[in-house]
Structures are given as C-alpha cells and as structure tokens.
Amino acid sequence: MSLLLGCIADDFTGATDLAGMLVRAGMRTVQMIGVPQEPLPRDVDAVVIALKSRTTPPQEAVDESLAALEWLRNAGCRQFYFKYCSTFDSTDRGNIGPVTDALMTALGTDFTIACPAFPENKRTIFKGYLFVGDELLSESGMRNHPLTPMTDANLVRVLQRQTARKVGLIGHEVVARGAEAIAAHIEALKRDGIQIAIVDAVSNDDLMRIGAALAGMPLVTAGSGIALGLPQNFRKAGLLDEGAVADTLEVPQGLRAVISGSCSVATNAQVAHFIASGRPAFAIDPLRLANGEDLVSMALDWAAPLLADGPPLVYATAAPEAVKAVQARLGVERAGLLVEEALAGIAKGLVERGVRQMLVAGGETSGAVVQALGVHGLHIGPQIDPGVPWTTTLGATPLALALKSGNFGSVDFFTKAWSVLR
C-alpha cells in the first residue's frame, strides 16, 4: 500500500513527537532527517520529514519545506501535514506563517487550519488563546525561551503577524458540535475570505472531532495532537488496516547516556531530579566553551568510567537567569551554537565508547546530535511519555534514541525512560 500521510516538521523532537502520535493511532511511521536521499523502508503508512527550520531565516525555512513537500508528493502521499511546536514557537518573522503560506500556494489550496493543541500535554486552546497547563502561553515558561520567547497567547494575533492571509478562529462552541459543524463553519469562514483558522481544542475528544472534519483537506498545520484524529479517516476510506500494531521495535543493546541542552522548566526539573537521585552529572558551561576550553574531551573522560554503571548525564540546562546572563555575554545565537556543538560532539564520543541507548533533551539539541551522529532516519516505537517515543536509527548499526522536546516528559523522565525499552 502506498504512503498516506506526508508530514513536514520544523524541528527534530517535534517530528518524533508527531511520528509517535501517528504510531499510537496505528500508522506505521518513519521519521527522516531532512529531505530523504534514499528510498524509504517498506510497509510504511506515514513519513515525517524533520527539518531544522523553526528559527532559521524565513526564506530558508520556506525553501526547505517546499523541497520536503515536493519529495512527499512524488512519494505519493495523499495528505500533507506541517507540524510545529505545541507552544507555537515562532517569532514575528515566522516561520509558521511563511511556511504555511508557501505550502498552501504550492498545493493550490485556499484553506487550512492551525492548531497546536495537545491536551494530554496540557496545551489547550480556548477562544484562540493557548494555555500551557493552567497558565496562558505568555505567562508560562515559554516567555523566557532562549530562541522563541512567546509573549502573546492569542494565536489568531500571533499568526496574523506572520502572514498576509486572513486568519480566523473555529471556536470551541463549534468544535463541540462535531465534524459536520466544523466543516460548515469552515465554509462560512472561507466566504469571509479567511484562509487559515486557529482551532480551539481542550480534549482528545475535540481532537477526534476536528480530525474527522479534516478528511480530504490537502494541508493540515498543527502540533502533534491533531494527528490523533487523522488515521480514522484513512481507516474509514479502507486505506489503513483496523487494529494494526505499529509500535514494535528491535532494541539495540549497549551502554546508556543522557544529553540535555534544553533550558525549559520541565527539563530543569528533570535534570535536578536526576542529580538529586544521586546519579552522575557533568555540567557544560557556555562561558567556558567560549573561552576555548575543551569540555567535550573533559566530559567524555569523565563519563567513560561511569558508563558501565548506568547512564551518566551531560547537561547545559540552566535556569532562565543563568541563560540570560550567558546570552548577554555571548549573544543568543552564539551561546546556542556553542552549546549545541559541544553536546553533539559529546554524543558522538559517547557512541564511539559503546553507548547504544541515549536520551536527548531539547529540540535544537537533538537536531545537532542527530546530525553529528549521521542519522538519516528513525523507526518510531513505543511511547515513554506523551510526545516522546523511543526510536531506533535506520542503517547498519542501529542506536536507540529518545529525543525529548524541551517541555515534555515527567520529572523522572531520565530515569524511568529505560524501562520502556525492555
């Protein structure tokens, strides 16, 4: 059977999150790192192409997304999905608006939705306002994000600043009435000249209702949550087996390690929890990197004798004040790159020292790690926490990787994740 759903994700962990969701919903899914240069494995229902386009200049993000779309169209996908973060991570320059615009134009479609909601992970949208847990997006930790600080919770407003197309809203009062009401409302919005609609969603039931209304929509733009409601459409159309098991993995055996470059609230808590439980941890200080100190070698020498006794942690994770201080000294971009490069070098060194199972925290960080390891694609396996599945790398010497988006995972994520592999 041919590919059904072709997805373009704006960062690596976001791609894994989406792929995990599709696997959960019964679609056999692979994640490719960048536009694939090789044929896909057989027996795949959905493919997610992971780009690193969340914070690149908008034109670069557009060009890469269009190249990915072209590949997915040639592979025969029937529906396309642009995936961004469940906290709508972007700046006023983009890249959610510009990429959505370009994909719509390329597909010749005049309507799509925008819905980062992921209720299981406490990302809900009501009246167009995005909530993170009980807080508005703009009052959550996301207001301090190193690269994409989110200071406005009204997604209609946020997206409208990024696109010339008219942005509207499908409110919860419509969503609650079901797929037909949603479809009717979409027609009404179109008549008003609206081309992109933010969609309210506060529960998985909402996601299923929205999903049903998206059958046949050429392009969907969303976080990973919306993916829960799409496979039902393919099943209904007889294109996907009922009850197919999609999340089996062959687990590579070897040493374990954790790498963390995310500075999110959740990751800070996970690092603190790991250290408080008496496990070994090595801190990477960006200022020392900027001074030219070889922290990569130091971290590897430190980790080598510890690996046999369970996973050591190497982290740059720091509290917002510390991150701000470093950024003031080095600049946001330079600080980010220095840390990403160092952590990627350490990950590579750890694999050379026999690590075969690795947790990586941080979207950009995961991107850098996967690039350094030369990984081209991932088979998606069972979920550790919502949004974070275990994966195995495609290719000759497989590696088990869990790539965790900053804010995801329970506080004991770094210690509990391993039990899912068994």
Ligand code: ADP
């Ligand atoms: P998240 O998924 O939480 O957004 P990312 O890895 O995508 O995490 O982004 C975090 C960014 O912050 C990366 O560019 C990383 O290199 C950078 N960073 C990590 N630690 C520090 C630090 N201590 N000071 C400044 N920047 C840091």
